[in-house]
Amino acid sequence: MQEIGSGLLQALRLIFTGDAVVGEIVLLSLQVSGIALVLSTLAGVPFGSWLALSRFSGRRFVIALVYTGMGFPPVVIGLLVYLVLSQSGPLAFLHWLFTPTAMIAAQVIMAFPLVAGFTMAAVLGVNQSLRQQALSLGATQRQATLAILREARLGVIVSIVAGFGGIISEVGAAMMVGGNIEGSTRVLTTAIVLETRKGNFDLAIALGIILLAVMFLANAAMLRLQGRALD
């Protein structure tokens, strides 16, 4: 108990004195997960909307794949990305293994199904007659789709939050394809694991508090984006 108390105090000191090591880890975490989230959103939102609004043979199979992806264990994704990028893998020539780029790739694979799946569910939840109404008011197909997306924005934002939550807090894939290299691929989650193992509880707690704070701030920002839709 005393250890936790002193750890908390140390943690607050590290945070408020702007410790360089902590700052570097936080910055890299935000960079890796931020880029992965942007890429996942750019691909996942249109793909999820398309899945919701289109009808084609094999659609149910694709949806099943997306749902499976939503529950894919990060450590398995880490393993797959590792195998693909390793010396004997098909993409070894990229030399991405144990770099932030490999971590971004793994996180995109993790977040994409979450963003696409939740977006699809949100768009399916909108009254589809609204699309017909938009078309009958003179909307092009694209404008009608945008109208539906606007209606589903609450769910789309939830999908982005879910994607961010999924990748910023995962440790398995980041550890496997990043390698937790100090100053290069050490992010919040992998650093927490390492510092806990080393017995540096103050640093581990500080990083844990920061991770929670990042999640809270991200959710607060998303809530602001949702605006009046929540009222």
Next chain:
Amino acid sequence: MGDALYRLTAAAKRYGDKEACFIESLEISKGEVLGVMGPSGAGKSTLLRLLAFLEPPTSGVVSFLGFNADVASRPPLEVRRKVTMVFPAPLLFNGTAWDNVAYGLRLRGIKAEEVERRVRAVLDNVGLLPIARVQAATLSSGEARRVALARSFVIEPEVLLLDEPTANLDPYNVALVEGLLSRINREHGTTVVLVTHSVFQARRLAHRMTLLLDGRIVEVGKTEQVFTAPRDARTAAFFGGEMVY
């Protein structure tokens, strides 16, 4: 009334094995109010969707202003934008009453001042200007329906397709909407196709009437003639309340 605006020739719409509607031949003249009646499931809404080009006919042709809509093609956007449809449910978007009414104008890239002027005028006409900035989700059903109608009126379309526009409205709102429809038809020459279950409303508004049964036109003619001297025995049975369906 004047030239034929629409011409439907053997226009059919099927959903799987079910034929929702088959219109052997129907012309709708520019500037007329055509009332469409029939029991539930007779194909009235399907007919409106064909006229709105929301769905292509499975076979046959819907001709409008010289453009043909068939299974493979439909009129270009600028032609489709001459037609608008009001659904039985108000189907409002998230946002204010004002945002909803302005939607169609903004789609067309109309300048903000012009949008402001037209939205204000139409909201005033339907008695909703005081609640223009109220969120659509909080409107009463009567207000929501009037917003939906205003959203279509403001576009000033050549054709208004109305699917039970006064369903569930109180007498005051029914009179208000009917008055507006008459005025729009009279002053702008807007062609109106009105699906209604109200015989009284049809008699008040429609120049011509058509009765649909099982997706097919049983009778079409001048309103008074259809009601007082129907040519088809099924029409008399339907309006006499003797038809069981």
